[in-house]
Amino acid sequence: MGNELEINGNGVSSVPFAMTPRRRLGEILIDTEVLTEADLEKAMSLQKESGERLGSILVSQGLVNEDVMLSALETQLGIPRVHLARYIISPDVAQLIPEMFARTNRVFPIEKTENHLTLAMADPLDVFAMDDVRIMTGLEVEPVIASDIEIQAAISEYFGAGPGTKLAREVEEQADAADLPKEEEKPEDTEVLGAPAVRLANAVISEAVKARASDVHIEPQEKDVRVRYRIDGVLREVMTFPLKLGPAVTSRIKVMAGMDIAERRLPQDGRVELRLDGEDIDLRVSTLPTIYGEKAEVRILRSRGVVGSLEELGFLDDDVDRLKKALQNPNGIILVTGPTGSGKTMTLYAALQHLNTEEKSIVTIEDPVEFRIPGASQVQTNPKAGLTFAQGLRAILRQDPDIVMVGEVRDRETAEIAVRFAMTGHLVLSTFHTINAAGALIRLTEMGIEPYLVASSVTTVIAQRLVRKVCPYCVETYRADDATWNAWKALAPEIAAKVEAGRGRTFNRGRGCRQCGNTGYLGRTAICEIMEMTGDIRSLVMQGAPAEDIEEVAISCGMTKLAIDGVSKVLLGITSREELGKVCAVPKVIGGFG
Numbered sequence: 001m002g003n004e005l006e007i008n009g010n011g012v013s014s015v016p017f018a019m020t021p022r023r024r025l026g027e028i029l030i031d032t033e034v035l036t037e038a039d040l041e042k043a044m045s046l047q048k049e050s051g052e053r054l055g056s057i058l059v060s061q062g063l064v065n066e067d068v069m070l071s072a073l074e075t076q077l078g079i080p081r082v083h084l085a086r087y088i089i090s091p092d093v094a095q096l097i098p099e100m101f102a103r104t105n106r107v108f109p110i111e112k113t114e115n116h117l118t119l120a121m122a123d124p125l126d127v128f129a130m131d132d133v134r135i136m137t138g139l140e141v142e143p144v145i146a147s148d149i150e151i152q153a154a155i156s157e158y159f160g161a162g163p164g165t166k167l168a169r170e171v172e173e174q175a176d177a178a179d180l181p182k183e184e185e186k187p188e189d190t191e192v193l194g195a196p197a198v199r200l201a202n203a204v205i206s207e208a209v210k211a212r213a214s215d216v217h218i219e220p221q222e223k224d225v226r227v228r229y230r231i232d233g234v235l236r237e238v239m240t241f242p243l244k245l246g247p248a249v250t251s252r253i254k255v256m257a258g259m260d261i262a263e264r265r266l267p268q269d270g271r272v273e274l275r276l277d278g279e280d281i282d283l284r285v286s287t288l289p290t291i292y293g294e295k296a297e298v299r300i301l302r303s304r305g306v307v308g309s310l311e312e313l314g315f316l317d318d319d320v321d322r323l324k325k326a327l328q329n330p331n332g333i334i335l336v337t338g339p340t341g342s343g344k345t346m347t348l349y350a351a352l353q354h355l356n357t358e359e360k361s362i363v364t365i366e367d368p369v370e371f372r373i374p375g376a377s378q379v380q381t382n383p384k385a386g387l388t389f390a391q392g393l394r395a396i397l398r399q400d401p402d403i404v405m406v407g408e409v410r411d412r413e414t415a416e417i418a419v420r421f422a423m424t425g426h427l428v429l430s431t432f433h434t435i436n437a438a439g440a441l442i443r444l445t446e447m448g449i450e451p452y453l454v455a456s457s458v459t460t461v462i463a464q465r466l467v468r469k470v471c472p473y474c475v476e477t478y479r480a481d482d483a484t485w486n487a488w489k490a491l492a493p494e495i496a497a498k499v500e501a502g503r504g505r506t507f508n509r510g511r512g513c514r515q516c517g518n519t520g521y522l523g524r525t526a527i528c529e530i531m532e533m534t535g536d537i538r539s540l541v542m543q544g545a546p547a548e549d550i551e552e553v554a555i556s557c558g559m560t561k562l563a564i565d566g567v568s569k570v571l572l573g574i575t576s577r578e579e580l581g582k583v584c585a586v587p588k589v590i591g592g593f594g
Contacts, residue, residue: 025054025073025125029064032072039063055123056148070145079124081145084110084154085473085513093117094158096137105129108146108154115139120146120154150473152210153514197248200241201256204249205283205298207238209276214300214341218253220246220293232468232524233341236517246293253296257285264294271368284368301370310350313343314525316568319560322530323462327355330402332459333422335409337432337440343466343526344431345370348405351429352376355403363399365392366407381407393417406430412448419449422457436562437461437531438550441541455538463562464528465583467575468521474513475573477506492568499571508573525574527566527584531559 026044029035035058043057058064074081089110096109096117106122107129117139119130130141204227208216213229225246228235241249251261257270270285284299310320326334334351336344349371352362362376367389369378377399379392389406390413396404397417408431409415421428434440440461444454480488485505489496499506510520531537531554540550555561560568566580 028076029072032076034068034072035064066147070147074145079143079145084120084146084150085515097133099159102155106148106151108151116142118142118144120144120151122148122151150515157514198252201249201252206276209281216298218296220290232521233466250294250296253285265289310354313347313350319528319530326460327351329459331422331425331427333418333428333457334460335430335432335440336462337434338464342464348429352405360402362403363396363401364405365389389414390417403427415444415447415449419453419457437463437529438547442547451542455541459533461531462528464526466524467527467579467583469523469525469574470508470576471510471516471520471522473515474511475508476511477508479506488567491564492571495568495571509576527562527569529559529562
């Protein structure tokens with residue numbers, strides 16, 4: 001293997017490098033100040049328990065951002081990093097190594113020139129994988145660095161169906177051979193499909209986790225069973241299999257979740273904790289009897305490595321400053337409002353991480369506990385045992401907390417206790433279901449909380465939604481006509497002026513690529529409005545003023561409305577005009593969502 005790497009035809013220039021395969025990944029990251037010694041020791045301890053690759057553990061635990069880690073490796077090793085979405089890879093080159101080897105070792109061949117093979121690797125220090133590729137192809141291997149998600153997407157594109165779809169076909173063939181009836185009445189009848197059904201159910205879950213799905217829907221239809229993943233808030237169909245296989249797959253998931261597989265006439269709920277690819281995963285399973293069979297819904301909760309900082313949530317700088325200022329208050333209630341799936345809980349966790357110091361006692365009561373916060377005492381509600389939000393809050397009051405996080409204010413009793421906490425010198429964080437920030441104050445009074453208590457206890461209300469971000473791998477700009485641009489500019493003039501001076505009167509959109517599943521979007525970010533309780537707003541609450549009047553005063557005091565914050569993120573190229581229009585009511589003046 002030579003000392004120079006030359007990649008031709010795809011825009012990557014020659015980069016000299018000297019391979020040092022015996023240099024450990026942890027040492028490289030510490031030398032480049034990406035990782036601390038303490039974090040490395042923590043990751044290596046987890047590696048001993050799980051046997052997973054160190055790089056995977058560092059990323060899954062949130063200790064190192066994958067993009068930062070790959071950039072550090074590129075600098076330190078002199079191995080170029082590539083973005084596979086920008087490559088046109090010949091199918092003949094892709095087929096040079098077996099699919100299973102590529103998936104297992106997280107590698108993908110991208111170019112062949114004479115007797116050399118350029119190999120994209122998630123772990124460029126894996127000399128064993130390089131040796132294996134050299135032996136099986138007879139070619140000299142020249143590594144380049146690519147992210148794991150890019151490699152997995154390339155494998156799926158060039159090798160076709162993933163493991164779950166292939167297993168579905170296998171199970172279908174066995175079902176045809178067994179000649180099972182269309183509908184099953186007894187769970188024991190599915191034993192003939194036992195092993196393949198177990199593998200299929202496991203594959204459906206594991207592929208959902210790898211695809212960053214938050215939910216899995218297994219839905220019996222008239223002729224088949226449809227499997228859909230909710231990714232970035234949008235459902236995508238990923239596979240179908242024959243209707244007669246539904247009971248076997250659903251039964252497997254019910255067994256995992258400790259549910260009664262013999263009961264198919266009533267809805268059931270269950271839960272299972274598992275470890276997948278070195279990550280702790282919590283599954284919340286719900287079944288519902290339909291006219292075609294049981295529908296199963298699986299909520300995927302990832303307990304570690306995904307809680308970002310306040311800045312990483314997507315708030316603009318001014319809103320981050322407002323929120324940090326609100327968190328400095330030693331007492332009061334901070335409410336995060338919005339519909340289900342709007343990222344409320346993640347905002348609370350980011351706030352808790354900001355507040356989490358040795359001097360503070362943090363206690364949470366949640367249903368469910370979605371993420372682990374080191375140093376905080378987290379309580380899971382258990383209504384069957386009598387541990388409700390209200391009951392738990394009463395107990396927490398005797399635990400000498402400084403900060404209390406309530407998963408959700410659901411009823412008057414919980415609201416009253418939260419107010420009592422705030423009035424006795426505690427900082428309370430919670431979520432609420434209202435459309436906007438001003439509406440939260442009205443809703444509290446409608447629940448029976450006296451207006452003067454609402455006015456004196458609530459300090460800040462955050463209303464938010466999640467919008468999908470334009471995929472960075474296939475992003476393109478397009479010019480707006482003058483009328484459309486001026487309409488958007490009128491709503492966020494300062495942001496628009498900066499953009500106009502930079503890239504001109506253009507918006508961003510995604511063309512669609514293998515990284516984003518041809519959707520044009522990858523990941524989500526928050527849009528929000530943050531209302532600080534001022535003297536004028538408190539007076540309006542005590543007078544019983546409508547939400548519209550409260551909102552008008554909040555805007556005059558500096559609050560940016562939810563839709564206007566969204567407009568700013570469209571102008572900045574973070575999201576698209578079409579996506580914003582799906583999430584919130586955009587002022588009619590701008591229109592033009594073509």
